[in-house]
Amino acid sequence: MSAPFRIGIDLGGTKIEGAAIDACGSVRVRHRVATPAQDYRGTIDAIIALISTIEQQIGATATVGIGIPGAVSPATGLIKNANSTWLIGRPLQRDVERAFGRPTRLANDANCFALSEATDGAGAAVETVFGVILGTGVGGGIAIRRQILAGANAIAGEWGHNPMPWPTPDEIPGPPCWCGRSGCLETFLSGPALAADHHRHYRQTLNAPEIVEAAAAGDLECRATLERYMNRLARGLASVINVVDPDAIVLGGGLSSISALYEHVPRLWARHIFSDRVATPLLPPVHGASSGVRGAAWLWPPEEAP
Numbered sequence: 001m002s003a004p005f006r007i008g009i010d011l012g013g014t015k016i017e018g019a020a021i022d023a024c025g026s027v028r029v030r031h032r033v034a035t036p037a038q039d040y041r042g043t044i045d046a047i048i049a050l051i052s053t054i055e056q057q058i059g060a061t062a063t064v065g066i067g068i069p070g071a072v073s074p075a076t077g078l079i080k081n082a083n084s085t086w087l088i089g090r091p092l093q094r095d096v097e098r099a100f101g102r103p104t105r106l107a108n109d110a111n112c113f114a115l116s117e118a119t120d121g122a123g124a125a126v127e128t129v130f131g132v133i134l135g136t137g138v139g140g141g142i143a144i145r146r147q148i149l150a151g152a153n154a155i156a157g158e159w160g161h162n163p164m165p166w167p168t169p170d171e172i173p174g175p176p177c178w179c180g181r182s183g184c185l186e187t188f189l190s191g192p193a194l195a196a197d198h199h200r201h202y203r204q205t206l207n208a209p210e211i212v213e214a215a216a217a218g219d220l221e222c223r224a225t226l227e228r229y230m231n232r233l234a235r236g237l238a239s240v241i242n243v244v245d246p247d248a249i250v251l252g253g254g255l256s257s258i259s260a261l262y263e264h265v266p267r268l269w270a271r272h273i274f275s276d277r278v279a280t281p282l283l284p285p286v287h288g289a290s291s292g293v294r295g296a297a298w299l300w301p302p303e304e305a306p
């Protein structure tokens with residue numbers, strides 16, 4: 001029996017978003033609730049309640065996929081690498097399925113983003129998509145022929161905790177990272193990292209959107225901060241191209257709305273890429289903020305359900 005709808009749940013650090021998409025990929029119902037922070041049991045209850053609300057509204061049961069801020073350890077089934085730290089070490093999928101009574105599929109949220117854009121988004125026409133989240137955190141995922149590449153350790157595409165490549169002297173050792181290392185790409189490329197970099201240079205407290213806006217209005221210091229950011233993003237992505245050589249790179253997360261990235265970063269990455277010509281397109285997301293729920297829903301792929 002196949003379900004006519006797919007539900008995707010995007011479990012974030014501050015909110016849990018849920019949506020039902022129909023067989024054509026149109027979002028039919030959408031809800032969000034605040035994440036019960038630091039509360040594992042409460043997080044599971046909130047997920048189940050969200051699924052139940054959505055199923056009542058569509059008047060049907062649906063397949064359920066969940067995007068999580070972390071990975072499921074293939075060895076133990078326990079959550080690891082989650083910046084929502086109350087999930088770490090917990091058997092989230094088992095506990096959700098026990099409470100819910102039906103099978104679910106779980107995947108890393110950046111993998112869900114890549115899957116969403118590869119299934120029916122910016123990368124739908126190509127084979128290999130590298131999806132990048134530039135938001136509160138930095139993540140990445142690889143989709144090949146519309147399937148997530150998970151990897152032996154469930155960390156394929158996890159790019160944010162590699163060191164900044166081709167570092168300048170002032171980037172070493174780099175800011176401390178929550179993962180215990182220093183100078184991870186995330187400590188330079190997240191939204192808070194952009195704001196912190198600006199403050200380090202100019203002692204001026206602005207958040208990422210304010211810096212982007214001021215740069216567009218001609219503020220020289222904000223422009224310089226944005227240029228450092230683009231240069232770092234270009235180096236980070238050049239190292240991915242040198243290994244994976246994806247057919248397309250799609251940006252997601254809050255900072256993907258910076259339109260200057262798509263023009264300047266591909267110019268800046270060329271000198272670091274081991275190829276005479278670089279054809280890799282850097283693309284904005286088609287589904288924007290919906291990619292989290294959409295990718296989670298597509299964990300049940302088109303060829304499997306309705």
Ligand SMILES: [Zn+2]
Binds near residue numbers: 160177180181
């Ligand atoms: Zn790190």
